[in-house]
Amino acid sequence: xxxxxxxxxxxxxxxxxxxxxxxxxxxxxxxxxxxxxxxxxxxxxxxxxxxxxxxxxxxxxxxxxxxxxxxxxxxxxxxxxxxxxxxxxxxxxxxxxxxxxxxxxxxxxxxxxxxxxxxxxxxxxxxxxxxxxxxxxxxxxxxxxxxxxxxxxxxxxxxxxxxxxxxxxxxxxxxxxxxxxxxxxxxxxxxxxxxxxxxxxxxxxxxxxxxxxxxxxxxxxxxxxxxxxxxxxxxxxxxxxxxxxxxxxxxxxxxxx
Amino acid sequence: xxxxxxxxxxxxxxxxxxxxxxxxxxxxxxxxxxxxxxxxxxxxxxxxxxxxxxxxxxxxxxxxxxxxxxxxxxxxxxxxxxxxxxxxxxxxxxxxxxxxxxxxxxxxxxxxxxxxxxxxxxxxxxxxxxxxxxxxxxxxxxxxxxxxxxxxxxxxxxxxxxxxxxxxxxxxxxxxxxxxxxxxxxxxxxxxxxxxxxxxxxxxxxxxxxxxx
Numbered sequence: 001x002x003x004x005x006x007x008x009x010x011x012x013x014x015x016x017x018x019x020x021x022x023x024x025x026x027x028x029x030x031x032x033x034x035x036x037x038x039x040x041x042x043x044x045x046x047x048x049x050x051x052x053x054x055x056x057x058x059x060x061x062x063x064x065x066x067x068x069x070x071x072x073x074x075x076x077x078x079x080x081x082x083x084x085x086x087x088x089x090x091x092x093x094x095x096x097x098x099x100x101x102x103x104x105x106x107x108x109x110x111x112x113x114x115x116x117x118x119x120x121x122x123x124x125x126x127x128x129x130x131x132x133x134x135x136x137x138x139x140x141x142x143x144x145x146x147x148x149x150x151x152x153x154x155x156x157x158x159x160x161x162x163x164x165x166x167x168x169x170x171x172x173x174x175x176x177x178x179x180x181x182x183x184x185x186x187x188x189x190x191x192x193x194x195x196x197x198x199x200x201x202x203x204x205x206x207x208x209x210x211x212x213x214x215x216x217x218x219x220x221x222x223x224x225x226x227x228x229x230x231x232x233x234x235x236x237x238x239x240x241x242x243x244x245x246x247x248x249x250x251x252x253x254x255x256x257x
Numbered sequence: 258x259x260x261x262x263x264x265x266x267x268x269x270x271x272x273x274x275x276x277x278x279x280x281x282x283x284x285x286x287x288x289x290x291x292x293x294x295x296x297x298x299x300x301x302x303x304x305x306x307x308x309x310x311x312x313x314x315x316x317x318x319x320x321x322x323x324x325x326x327x328x329x330x331x332x333x334x335x336x337x338x339x340x341x342x343x344x345x346x347x348x349x350x351x352x353x354x355x356x357x358x359x360x361x362x363x364x365x366x367x368x369x370x371x372x373x374x375x376x377x378x379x380x381x382x383x384x385x386x387x388x389x390x391x392x393x394x395x396x397x398x399x400x401x402x403x404x405x406x407x408x409x410x411x412x413x414x415x416x417x418x419x420x421x422x423x424x425x426x427x428x429x430x431x432x433x434x435x436x437x438x439x440x441x442x443x444x445x446x447x448x449x450x451x452x453x454x455x456x457x458x459x460x461x462x463x464x465x466x467x468x469x470x
Contacts, residue, residue: 056262063262063317069291069332089310092291118311 015153016220027153028129032103041205042080042109048200049211055082057249058146061175062086064242064253070094071141074165076130076158077101077148081110087142088119098140100128101148130158135165146175150221159234166256172236174227177218178243178250185246193218224250261303261317268305269315276313278382285376286313292369293333295325298340307373329365336370337362349374 013024022030046054062083067073069092075084078099087097099114101107104127111125128134130145130152143162152158162172180186193215201211222230224241227250231239236254243250276282289309295318297304304318304325318325325335338346342360345351355361363370389397426433434442 056266059262059266060317063265063319068328069293086314089312089314090308090316092310 031151065142073097074140074143075099076145079106081114096122098124100126133161138167139165141170143172149176150217163234171255174252179223181247265315265317272313279380295335297337326364334365334369
C-alpha cells in the first residue's frame with residue numbers, strides 16, 4: 001500500500017517533503033533534522049503559533065479517547081508528552097502509557113518533562129517508526145497520534161501498523177492539521193502560515209526553514225475525507241472526523257472490531 | 258473548536274489552583290486516587306468527569322447518563338442534578354430530601370461523592386499567608402484587615418439601607434404592606450381556603466345524598 005501523496009518517476013520512489021520532492025528513504029532523516037532542530041523550543045513554539053489553542057485540540061482528543069483505568073495506551077509521535085501526561089493519570093497504576101516517537105531528541109525532551117512532573121511508573125518510552133511499530137498484535141486499547149501523521153513517509157503503512165497493534169474494540173485517534181472549511185479562513189490561514197509562521201520560527205527558535213516545512217507539510221497532508229478513506233482502507237470501522245477551528249485541524253477516529 | 262474543552266480546562270485550572278492553596282488537601286486528594294466522579298448538571302450541554310490522582314483532571318463526557326451509569330465501577334460515582342440545586346448539596350442533611358424530590362440522582366459508589374464533598378468542604382485557605390508570600394507580612398495583614406473591615410461595613414451598610422428603605426416603603430410612603438399585615442392577609446386567605454374546601458365538601462355530600470334519594 002502506498003501513500004497517496006507519494007509519486008513514482010523514472011523508477012525512483014519519491015515523496016513530498018513540504019513542497020519538495022525527495023527520495024522516500026531520505027524523508028525520515030529530513031524530518032528528523034527538522035525535529036532535532038525544534039525539539040528544545042517545541043512547546044513554546046506550539047503555544048505561540050496556535051496562541052495556546054493546540055492545548056484545547058489535544059484536550060478534546062483526550063476527551064474523545066475514552067481512556068479508562070487499567071487501559072494500555074500508545075501515544076505515537078508523542079513528542080514532548082502533552083497527551084501522555086494526562087493519559088498517565090487517567091490509566092492509573094494498573095494501566096500503562098507508551099510514548100513512542102521516531103525522533104530521539106523529541107523523546108528525550110518528553111521524557112525529561114514528564115519525569116520532572118513526577119510522572120513515572122506507568123510510562124514507557126520507545127523510539128519507534130510508526131510504519132513498523134515494534135509491539136505484538138492486539139496490544140493497545142487506545143492509540144493516539146497528534147500532529148505526527150503528516151511527517152510519516154508512508155501514511156497508509158502507519159495506519160496498517162496501528163490497526164495491527166490495536167486490541168479488538170480499541171480505537172485510533174489522529175489529530176492533524178487539515179483543510180479549512182471556508183474560503184476566507186483558508187486565505188487567512190495561508191497568509192499566516194507562509195508569511196508570519198516562518199518569521200516567528202526565526203525569532204523564537206532561530207529556525208525559519210523548519211517552520212516553512214511545517215506550513216508546507218500541512219498543505220501536502222491528505223484532506224479530511226481522503227484520510228478517512230485511508231482509515232477505512234486500513235480496516236478501521238465507524239470512521240469519522242470532527243473539524244476543529246474551522247477545519248484547520250481535524251480529529252479522525254476509527255475503531256477496530 | 259469545542260467550547261467544552263475550554264470550559265473543562267477552566268474548571269480544571271480553578272480546582273487545582275484552589276486545592277494548591279491548602280497544603281492539607283494533598284492528603285485528602287490522595288485518598289481519592291483512582292476514583293472518578295461524573296457530574297450531569299442541567300442545563301450544561303455535556304457532563305464532566307472529575308478524575309482524581311495527584312491532581313484533579315476534568316474531562317468532558319460525551320456519553321449519555323444511562324451509558325455512563327452502565328460503566329460505573331466500585332471506584333466511580335455519577336451525580337445528576339440542576340445548577341439551581343448545587344448550593345443545597347452543601348448541606349448533607351438535605352440530600353435525602355433532594356433525592357426523594359427527584360432533584361438529585363446518585364448512582365455508583367456514594368463514598369466517592371462523600372469524599373469529594375469532604376475534599377472541598379475541609380478546604381482551609383489562609384489568604385493572608387498567600388498574599389504575604391508575594392508581598393510582606395505587614396502589607397498582607399493590613400490588606401486583609403482592611404478587607405474584613407470593608408466587608409463588615411458593607412454588610413452593616415446594606416442592612417441599614419434595607420431597614421431604612423423598608424421603613425420608607427411601609428411606614429412613610431405606604432407603598433408596600435407591613436410584614437404583619439401580609440401575614441394577617443395570608444392567614445385570612447388560608448381561613449377562606451379552608452372554609453371554601455369545607456363548603457365544597459358539604460355541597461358534594463348534599464349532592465350525593467340527593468342523588469341517592
